Amino acid sequence: MDLGTIHTEWMQRYRTRTDLALEAREVIIQHEGPPEIPGVAVETERTPVAVISRVAITTEEGARAMGKLPGNYTTIEAPGLRRRDQDALDQVAQMIGKEIEKFLDLWKIPADGEVLVVGLGNWNATPDAVGPRTIHHLIVTRHFYYSAPPAARTGARPVAGISPGVLGITGLETAEIVQGVVRQIHPALVICIDALAARSVERLGTTVQIADAGIQPGSGVGNKRFGITRQTLGVPVLAVGVPTVVHALTVVADGLDRMAAHERGAAQNVSIGPPPAGAGPAVGSATVPGAGGGTGPAPSGTGGGMPPPDPRWILQSGGGSPGPTTTPPRRGDADGVARGAAAGVHGAGAGRGPAGCRRAAGGAGGSARPLHGRSHHDAQGD
Numbered sequence: 001m002d003l004g005t006i007h008t009e010w011m012q013r014y015r016t017r018t019d020l021a022l023e024a025r026e027v028i029i030q031h032e033g034p035p036e037i038p039g040v041a042v043e044t045e046r047t048p049v050a051v052i053s054r055v056a057i058t059t060e061e062g063a064r065a066m067g068k069l070p071g072n073y074t075t076i077e078a079p080g081l082r083r084r085d086q087d088a089l090d091q092v093a094q095m096i097g098k099e100i101e102k103f104l105d106l107w108k109i110p111a112d113g114e115v116l117v118v119g120l121g122n123w124n125a126t127p128d129a130v131g132p133r134t135i136h137h138l139i140v141t142r143h144f145y146y147s148a149p150p151a152a153r154t155g156a157r158p159v160a161g162i163s164p165g166v167l168g169i170t171g172l173e174t175a176e177i178v179q180g181v182v183r184q185i186h187p188a189l190v191i192c193i194d195a196l197a198a199r200s201v202e203r204l205g206t207t208v209q210i211a212d213a214g215i216q217p218g219s220g221v222g223n224k225r226f227g228i229t230r231q232t233l234g235v236p237v238l239a240v241g242v243p244t245v246v247h248a249l250t251v252v253a254d255g256l257d258r259m260a261a262h263e264r265g266a267a268q269n270v271s272i273g274p275p276p277a278g279a280g281p282a283v284g285s286a287t288v289p290g291a292g293g294g295t296g297p298a299p300s301g302t303g304g305g306m307p308p309p310d311p312r313w314i315l316q317s318g319g320g321s322p323g324p325t326t327t328p329p330r331r332g333d334a335d336g337v338a339r340g341a342a343a344g345v346h347g348a349g350a351g352r353g354p355a356g357c358r359r360a361a362g363g364a365g366g367s368a369r370p371l372h373g374r375s376h377h378d379a380q381g382d
Contacts, residue, residue, distance in 0.1 A: 003069050003216050003227055010067025017247050019196035020209055021055040021073035024066045027199065037065050049088045050078040050095060057213075069229075071213030074099050081206045092208070099210050100238065104189065106212075107236045112157060113188030114142065118178055118228070119163040120194040120215070127244040131193040132163040134240075142185075160185065175226035182233050191238045192228055198243030201254055207243050215239035 011017055014027050028037060039062025045052040055073040057063050063070045076095055080088030109115075117138055119131030138161045145158040164170065164177040182190065192215045198204060214229030214237045230237050 003214075006064055006069075007067045007216075009064070016199055016250075017197050018199040019241060020075060020198055020203070020207070020243065021057070021066060021068050021211070022053050022075045022209075023199045023203070024068060025055060028065065038062060040066060047091075047095070049080055049085075049091045050076050052076050052095065052099075069213040071211055072103075073213070074210040076208045076210075077203065077206060078208075079202075079206050096208060096210070096240070100191070100240075103210070103212055103236075103238055107189070109188050109236070112153070114158040114160065114185065116178075116181065116185065116187040116190045117159060117161040118190060118192045119161065120174060120192055121163075122166045122169065123163065124169075128166075128195050130195045130242045130244055134193040135161040135163045160187070173226050175228050175232060178228055179233060182235060187235060189236050189238065190228070190233055191240060193240050193242075195244040196241035197245050197247070199246065199250055201246055201251055203243050204246060205242070205244065209239075209241045209243075211239045211241070212236070213239070215241070 010024065014031060016027050018024055018027070025037065025040065025042065039057060039059030041056045041058065043054050045054075053075045055066075055075070057066055057068055057070045057073070060070065076092060076099070078088055078092045081092060117135065119133070119135035119138075121128040121131040123129050123132035138159070140159050140161050141156055142158040142160040145153060145156060162177075162181060164172075164174050167173060170177070178190065178192075194215055196209065198207065214227055214232075216227045226232070228237055228239075
């Protein structure tokens with residue numbers, strides 16, 4: 001079963017683009033009703049800072065219905081990440097680490113099994129830089145793990161990280177580079193970090209998907225590249241994805257829906273007729289400062305003091321310019337989630353738990369520091 005084929009068929013069927021299994025299920029239910037999808041099981045867990053949804057696709061029928069390969073897809077939604085809430089970032093990093101640990105236990109990855117973390121994407125493009133930025137914040141340990149005394153290895157795991165770039169930069173398929181590294185170092189597990197496409201603007205930079213079905217680089221923007229899966233590499237592959245792009249038409253549609261809701265609310269908020277004498281302002285009416293410090297009725301069309309809708313926010317809410325996709329406006333929006341992803345990967349991969357998560361998550365603008373005081377980027381003068 002080819003991911004590109006079933007994903008394309010799904011997009012043509014529902015005229016929607018999303019890499020999130022949770023959103024794919026939402027789209028199907030929206031179009032075809034609430035009955036459960038055969039071969040697809042869903043469970044939800046709520047925490048104070050996030051909602052964790054686990055989607056399991058167990059049959060080929062379910063895979064074709066969802067446009068995803070059979071496997072387990074865990075989605076962590078944390079709106080606090082958009083507000084750059086450091087406490088939320090720390091907690092989400094721990095959640096990512098715990099979810100990754102579950103997959104490591106499922107695959108029986110040994111405690112000293114080597115993990116290769118691959119940061120997919122183009123570091124020159126903000127929406128595609130989540131993978132490389134995650135590697136930037138990752139604490140790599142392979143280069144000193146094997147030379148360290150056994151006592152110093154306690155609670156650690158050999159972790160290596162690479163950012164192979166994209167075809168347009170290297171002239172090589174990303175899967176080819178990853179295959180070459182895997183054949184050379186023989187890791188027990190490959191974790192791929194990549195940017196994804198979402199259907200909802202609200203999930204940009206606030207959501208992390210963890211899946212054991214592998215990944216196809218470039219799928220978020222419609223580029224068909226060779227897949228990075230257990231079948232192509234010969235080792236388990238865990239895909240950690242963060243939505244950073246959404247189709248521009250989706251942004252416009254969401255904007256029109258909100259404007260329509262605004263107009264409906266304004267209509268319900270307008271009072272009919274003047275208030276009785278001495279009764280004060282009518283319920284639902286509004287007053288504004290008038291000449292000489294007095295007050296007067298709110299201007300017509302404001303819906304009882306509500307500001308008129310500004311069509312410009314349709315694009316501003318998505319943070320980008322018109323085009324096939326729109327993206328977060330600042331590198332920091334993607335960088336915050338990258339720090340959380342790196343912390344979660346390292347917390348599980350290096351066996352440091354919550355403490356390792358907090359170190360890798362760092363501050364609002366800081367980067368991680370390993371136990372020996374210098375990261376691999378410091379050594380390279382990054």
